Amino acid sequence: MDAGYQAKQLKKDAPAARPSFPRVNWNWLGVAPFFLFTFLFIILPASVIFVGSFQDLRGNFTLDNITGLFTPYILNSYKLTIQVSLVTAIGGAIFGFLLAYAVTIGGLPHWVKSVLSSFSGVASNFAGVPLAFAFISTLGRVGLVTVFLKGLGIDIYNNGFNLYSFWGLALTYMYFQFPLMVLTIIPALEGLKKEWREACENLGASRLDYWRYIGFPILLPSLLATTILLFGNAFGAYATAYALTGGSLNLVPIIIGAQIRGDVLNNPNLGYALALGMVVIMGLMVLLYSLLQRRASRWLK
């Protein structure tokens, strides 16, 4: 063996003596069950809906289901669902804000705030079938308030009110909407520092100036974020609407529910597209919400 070869071998062997073995990070195993669960029960069902939205009955790619969404029946159902969500989100946000303002800055005794918070915690979770029952007992055709008002000579059902219609549903949704606003906006209102207001007053600003230039701009991201939260809260609601109207209002969740029980749209893939539309709208809302939240947390620590 010549020396040159040996030297070559040595040179070659030295660095390669210990072949680099890819280091496995065993820590990942600890989160594997959770990710498996997420895949099986969130990602997989979501993918079935996504894929189905772009397939025809034979499984070929098509955009017909998506264009099928832009027919009057489905567009109207989206419009109705968005209207109910928007009305109750904005209504709930305004009323909830007034209540939260009353107990934080409005000068009420401290116990009112804790009582309001407790009741709001309960009311925002009191929803679904029992909530529908409560409003039927109150404002249904033989509900207590309906009968009471009739005794006073006011027949609300003859004057255009109907609990089982748009405004009745909106009134019912408000029961869990405004308490959620109260709960989320009280911390934001409490985050408005006294020093800011004092600094304003020292500089000669009026109360209106303070709200216009300081208070409102700081609160705006929180207000918008919570309104979006309320919108999503109503947009995905199924149980309350189903128990109240029995499916007579064409809300998107109600149509999807009917589509599950039997193919009411006469096209299973159109059902997937309908559901996908909901996910897209909710996804946009959540995205907007987290962006606004990030902005809100800049001031309110």
Add this chain to the structure above:
Amino acid sequence: MKRFWSWLWIALGAVYFFLPLYATLRFSLMMKKGELSLLAYEKVLTDPAFVKAFVFSAEMAVFTILVSLLLVVPTAYWVHLRLPQLKPVMEFITMLPFVIPAIVLVFGLIRAYSKPPLLLTPSPALLVMAYCVLAMPYMYRSVDVGLRAIDVRTLTEAAQSLGAGWPTILFKVIFPNLRSALLGGTFLTFAIVIGELTIAASLAWPALGPYMAVLGQNRAYEPAALAIMSFVLTWGSILLIELVGRGRGGLRSDQLAGTH
């Protein structure tokens, strides 16, 4: 003057909150003509179908609580201890149940698991898993807040240096420190599952939610009684959450909001 407006809004809020409850309570007591009685409550509580539905939903709630605790607590702990870079991913995943409404989730689950080899729809396991998805954001957030409040790494290393094994660390060190967070998540999960309609009805299980919905179509006074009972149940759960949440790291009531 300022106080006047504040009291006015509070009074309006109180009317909105109490009037439906008062009306429902009155209504539920009027089953016997001409007098107030508890007949509607008696009718509901002695209905074998009600008892069956309630027991079924309570069982599902217990399984959901167990599975989601097992799924969320070790994962959240591990992420805090060893994989903090995963925190944003976990937050994204636990947001997903908000993005996918319950009715859409169950739609997808039925289509994904209704034919072999993935035939799960006849099994109550699928219902429990779907409930775990619904409860996940609340459970995770509750545990996450609890973990943030304690120093996971120091506690774990201190236990390890004293010779503790993993079971001792988890059951004697970490869990006791998370007690209020775990209890909060548990009660909230119970409150979500016990009267849930959307998923139970779509998967055709004889749970409390579907039972109530059917009763509402056929009866007048019993639904009012049921509404009052479920209100008391909700109240009890929230009260318990607030009680156990008094300590550090509990779930606060502004982190709540069930399924509607």
